[in-house]
Amino acid sequence: MQYKEVRDSETTYTELMIPSYANFGGKVHGGIILSLLDKVAYICASKHSHQYCVTVAVEGVEFKSPVEVGDLVEIKASVNYVGRTTMIVGMRVECFKPQNGIVRHTNSCYFTMAAKDDLGNLVEVPGLILSNDTELRRFCEGKFIRKISQEKREILKSNLTNITRKEMEADCKEERCQIK
Numbered sequence: 667m668q669y670k671e672v673r674d675s676e677t678t679y680t681e682l683m684i685p686s687y688a689n690f691g692g693k694v695h696g697g698i699i700l701s702l703l704d705k706v707a708y709i710c711a712s713k714h715s716h717q718y719c720v721t722v723a724v725e726g727v728e729f730k731s732p733v734e735v736g737d738l739v740e741i742k743a744s745v746n747y748v749g750r751t752t753m754i755v756g757m758r759v760e761c762f763k764p765q766n767g768i769v770r771h772t773n774s775c776y777f778t779m780a781a782k783d784d785l786g787n788l789v790e791v792p793g794l795i796l797s798n799d800t801e802l803r804r805f806c807e808g809k810f811i812r813k814i815s816q817e818k819r820e821i822l823k824s825n826l827t828n829i830t831r832k833e834m835e836a837d838c839k840e841e842r843c844q845i846k
């Protein structure tokens with residue numbers, strides 16, 4: 667089996683937030699940031715696997731503060747964990763305001779990317795060489811993220827489809843909804 671260094675696929679991408687990225691409130695659309703994250707995850711995953719990659723799942727995307735027009739958004743990405751055909755790419759997003767030099771950490775998230783061949787079949791990706799404590803910690807975090815994401819899928823698949831209307835009504839009793 668082939669192994670590759672984390673640093674070989676580490677990616678840093680910077681983009682200026684231009685006025686056409688703004689929503690009615692004058693801030694940058696969340697979807698613009700998601701699209702950038704997807705692009706950077708692809709770059710990082712394809713550098714590691716040397717394959718065409720597709721996005722399988724997204725974990726932990728949340729916006730802690732708004733991104734503004736004129737900000738420089740910097741995304742730092744690395745392959746944190748590899749399974750057999752998938753990679754978890756961890757990304758840290760920072761916003762830099764050139765006028766005052768202030769840097770804000772706006773979010774961190776994890777994209778699961780799968781490697782595919784020309785026929786669309788999943789292909790095995792190289793293993794990871796973990797060269798320091800940070801890379802080892804991120805690998806273990808990635809393993810944990812994969813586990814809880816699998817558990818979440820199982821819960822959604824089973825429990826919520828078996829729940830009766832009566833149970834659902836009881837569950838929503840204290841919620842701000844009217845059930846007809």
Ligand SMILES: CC(C)(COP(=O)(O)OP(=O)(O)OC[C@H]1O[C@@H](n2cnc3c(N)ncnc32)[C@H](O)[C@@H]1OP(=O)(O)O)[C@@H](O)C(=O)NCCC(=O)NCCS
Pocket residue numbers: 720721722723748749750751752753778780788815819
């Ligand atoms: C996700 C996908 C690759 C799974 O294919 P599958 O044949 O059902 O996969 P398997 O159950 O054999 O699992 C294959 C790998 O995907 C992982 N996987 C499958 N579903 C997953 C999910 N919902 N979240 C995270 N990982 C998932 C498995 O853990 C496994 O990883 P590993 O090989 O690293 O151990 C397939 O459904 C797919 O190609 N989806 C479309 C992806 C795409 O086109 N994205 C772009 C959207 S525009």
